[in-house]
Amino acid sequence: MTRKVNILRAIRESERNGYWFILPYVIFFLLFVAYPLVFSFILIFHRWNIVTPMEWVGMKNFQRLASDPQFFRAMFNTFVFLLIHIPLQIAVALGFSLLLYSRGMFRGFFRAVYFLPVVVSGVVVTILWQNLYSFDSGVLNSLLSIVGIRKIPWLIDPGLAMPSIAIMATWKNVGIYIVLFLVGLQNIPKEIYESASLDGADKYSQFFKITLPMLNSTMVLIVALSTIGGFSLFIEPYVLTGGGPMQSTMSGMLYIYNQAFYFGHMGYAAALGFVFALVILAVVLLQRKVVEAEPS
Amino acid sequence: MITLFRKSTIGLLLLVCLSACSERRDSSAPHDAAAITLTYWPAPNPEEIQLADSIVKMWNRMHPLIQVRMQPIPVSQSTEEVLLAAIAGKTTPDVCSNINPVALREYTQAGGLVALDKFSDFDSIAAARIPKDLLPIFKNSNGHFYQMPWKTNPVMMFYNIGMLKAAGVENVPRTYSEYYAAAKKVTRDTDNDGQFDIWMGERDIRPIWWERLFDVYPFYIGATNGETLFKNDSVAFQNVDAEKVFGFFQHCYDKGYFPRTFFQGGDPFLLEKKATHFAGPWEIATLSKFAPNIHFDVAPLPVPDDHQGPVYTSGDYKNIAIFSTSEHPKEAWEFVKFLVTAEHDLLMLEITNQVPVRGDLLTNPLYARYFSKNPMMVKFAEQAVHTRGMDTVADLKEIFDAISQEYEICAVYGRKTPAEAVGDAARRCRAIMEWNQ
Numbered sequence: 048m049t050r051k052v053n054i055l056r057a058i059r060e061s062e063r064n065g066y067w068f069i070l071p072y073v074i075f076f077l078l079f080v081a082y083p084l085v086f087s088f089i090l091i092f093h094r095w096n097i098v099t100p101m102e103w104v105g106m107k108n109f110q111r112l113a114s115d116p117q118f119f120r121a122m123f124n125t126f127v128f129l130l131i132h133i134p135l136q137i138a139v140a141l142g143f144s145l146l147l148y149s150r151g152m153f154r155g156f157f158r159a160v161y162f163l164p165v166v167v168s169g170v171v172v173t174i175l176w177q178n179l180y181s182f183d184s185g186v187l188n189s190l191l192s193i194v195g196i197r198k199i200p201w202l203i204d205p206g207l208a209m210p211s212i213a214i215m216a217t218w219k220n221v222g223i224y225i226v227l228f229l230v231g232l233q234n235i236p237k238e239i240y241e242s243a244s245l246d247g248a249d250k251y252s253q254f255f256k257i258t259l260p261m262l263n264s265t266m267v268l269i270v271a272l273s274t275i276g277g278f279s280l281f282i283e284p285y286v287l288t289g290g291g292p293m294q295s296t297m298s299g300m301l302y303i304y305n306q307a308f309y310f311g312h313m314g315y316a317a318a319l320g321f322v323f324a325l326v327i328l329a330v331v332l333l334q335r336k337v338v339e340a341e342p343s
Numbered sequence: 344m345i346t347l348f349r350k351s352t353i354g355l356l357l358l359v360c361l362s363a364c365s366e367r368r369d370s371s372a373p374h375d376a377a378a379i380t381l382t383y384w385p386a387p388n389p390e391e392i393q394l395a396d397s398i399v400k401m402w403n404r405m406h407p408l409i410q411v412r413m414q415p416i417p418v419s420q421s422t423e424e425v426l427l428a429a430i431a432g433k434t435t436p437d438v439c440s441n442i443n444p445v446a447l448r449e450y451t452q453a454g455g456l457v458a459l460d461k462f463s464d465f466d467s468i469a470a471a472r473i474p475k476d477l478l479p480i481f482k483n484s485n486g487h488f489y490q491m492p493w494k495t496n497p498v499m500m501f502y503n504i505g506m507l508k509a510a511g512v513e514n515v516p517r518t519y520s521e522y523y524a525a526a527k528k529v530t531r532d533t534d535n536d537g538q539f540d541i542w543m544g545e546r547d548i549r550p551i552w553w554e555r556l557f558d559v560y561p562f563y564i565g566a567t568n569g570e571t572l573f574k575n576d577s578v579a580f581q582n583v584d585a586e587k588v589f590g591f592f593q594h595c596y597d598k599g600y601f602p603r604t605f606f607q608g609g610d611p612f613l614l615e616k617k618a619t620h621f622a623g624p625w626e627i628a629t630l631s632k633f634a635p636n637i638h639f640d641v642a643p644l645p646v647p648d649d650h651q652g653p654v655y656t657s658g659d660y661k662n663i664a665i666f667s668t669s670e671h672p673k674e675a676w677e678f679v680k681f682l683v684t685a686e687h688d689l690l691m692l693e694i695t696n697q698v699p700v701r702g703d704l705l706t707n708p709l710y711a712r713y714f715s716k717n718p719m720m721v722k723f724a725e726q727a728v729h730t731r732g733m734d735t736v737a738d739l740k741e742i743f744d745a746i747s748q749e750y751e752i753c754a755v756y757g758r759k760t761p762a763e764a765v766g767d768a769a770r771r772c773r774a775i776m777e778w779n780q
Binding site: 099185192197291293309 | 550
């Protein structure tokens with residue numbers, strides 16, 4: 048009996064130590080995740096501009112949202128960005144990972160080079176691309192002028208601005224997806240390729256019948272990650288275009304930011320953020336269902 | 344020897360610690376523990392800091408018992424953000440001299456400002472300094488004055504004399520038609536690449552709300568003979584004059600007189616890539632410093648062809664206010680009066696090249712010497728009488744953002760007619776005002 052009590056006390060003591068160990072994270076979580084979440088949920092039903100006292104408005108923020116064409120335009124722009132960005136990201140990442148996976152020279156060097164933009168600050172990358180895309184003094188237009196081609200209004204033409212941002216975002220993030228694809232490729236057993244070769248399958252068939260299906264789970268992860276990342280498109284339009292031209296690069300996140308910190312509509316921005324989070328969840332679940340349903 | 348070294352080291356460390364702990368005093372800091380201390384925030388640009396420093400030093404010498412500590416407004420994206428954050432955190436200064444009337448409603452709604460007309464001598468001070476017809480525009484909708492009008496930067500048209508002459512333009516354009524005629528001569532492709540590289544004018548085409556304070560807004564005031572966008576807190580700009588303004592810019596972009604781009608390779612006026620530029624008097628110092636060889640002058644903004652009378656423009660006012668957190672509002676008011684004396688207005692002209700809001704600028708002999716030395720500033724002083732400020736309605740930033748977007752669609756990209764764009768802008772502004780009521 049005494050031995051049993053001692054064992055229980057020892058367990059409780061070890062548990063106590065465990066609680067001490069997780070305490071810093073719990074404090075961090077409560078302060079920076081739980082509290083803002085609860086507070087923003089309360090904000091949804093209020094009007095508040097930080098300086099004046101909070102005012103209860105009930106569902107008025109949602110009524111405004113339902114009749115706010117600017118928000119729907121921002122959502123549409125975000126989907127346009129995703130439609131360009133995700134396929135481009137996957138194609139480029141897969142292409143480079145296949146090149147790196149094949150036994151080429153300087154593999155390690157190239158892996159590091161492709162990963163470099165990922166670790167560089169988003170604002171720095173955006174300012175760099177601002178200098179590339181600039182109409183009057185940009186590097187790209189200077190090169191085009193040398194070969195006798197007219198300057199392209201990369202960030203000024205409403206039809207070109209979002210694709211230009213998507214290309215930039217792809218360049219910035221592709222490194223991380225190359226690494227993920229490389230891990231996926233390394234996990235495919237070599238025996239499958241050997242037996243396929245013996246059965247007479249060429250490289251083309253091997254890629255479509257073995258490589259792509261075997262990368263399905265990696266693909267699901269990459270699509271989900273780039274969708275969530277794409278929905279949080281903010282720095283690029285904020286720095287490059289301010290949401291223009293003609294609102295063509297006003298992303299959902301930028302619109303929420305403007306409402307909150309530019310116009311001081313904290314409650315409305317919280318309502319927008321809530322709906323935005325639901326949309327992201329719905330899209331990611333839908334994507335997962337579609338990609339997982341693909342025959343492997 | 345070792346003991347001596349140890350003692351010296353400890354002594355040195357103590358000295359360093361003591362000097363680090365002691366408060367740094369500047370010349371404008373109070374030196375009497377019993378004195379009242381007021382905090383004063385001027386704009387954070389070097390000229391205004393220099394002006395504030397000079398005035399505060401004089402005040403502190405003359406008022407040993409009411410000392411003023413000058414601290415430039417903390418640098419941020421905008422003064423308005425800093426002041427709103429300070430109101431929220433109750434860390435506002437006693438006095439600030441960079442109050443933009445655009446944000447005044449937000450400050451007063453938050454109960455952040457002291458009504459200046461509660462001081463018995465406000466009316467006489469204001470009447471002695473400010474032109475009679477200008478004063479009412481600074482009155483809040485609740486009938487009180489929360490700002491002492493201080494300085495104005497009338498938006499006018501700078502023009503490059505050499506570029507206009509080289510293109511064969513003899514007279515400075517005064518109307519839209521004259522501007523188009525001049526633009527047709529000036530705008531050209533010098534390197535034969537099929538794209539214009541010299542333009543009549545240029546504006547930042549990005550839909551940034553405050554950019555409209557230097558094109559649409561002053562042009563609207565000019566076209567309407569001094570009307571502003573709102574009347575009795577209601578939208579009042581859905582009219583033919585607003586359509587004319589949108590139409591003017593649409594025509595300029597459509598014909599290529601303005602480039603449909605924003606420049607990153609330097610200011611095109613400094614680089615002599617555009618012949619006209621809409622700005623306030625601060626531009627004189629910039630041009631003199633960075634492009635001393637450019638021969639330029641200023642003129643009123645172009646107006647519609649059928650315009651009659653003087654040309655009005657936007658004043659881009661910055662005013663003085665006392666914050667309600669002040670524990671010594673009476674003393675703060677004394678300091679405000681000290682800031683706006685005739686002598687300190689002269690100091691403002693001399694140091695900052697900005698125009699004090701005074702009715703007697705061109706008649707008071709005190710300023711005669713300055714204006715004879717700076718003849719271009721005479722034009723700004725003349726224009727200052729015909730300026731308008733901002734309406735004190737709520738959510739002006741959001742309203743200007745909506746106008747900016749409609750302007751961009753219509754003027755820059757030509758996807759809407761001026762009537763459609765003005766109508767849509769008015770509808771959006773009404774919706775914003777209704778939602779935020």
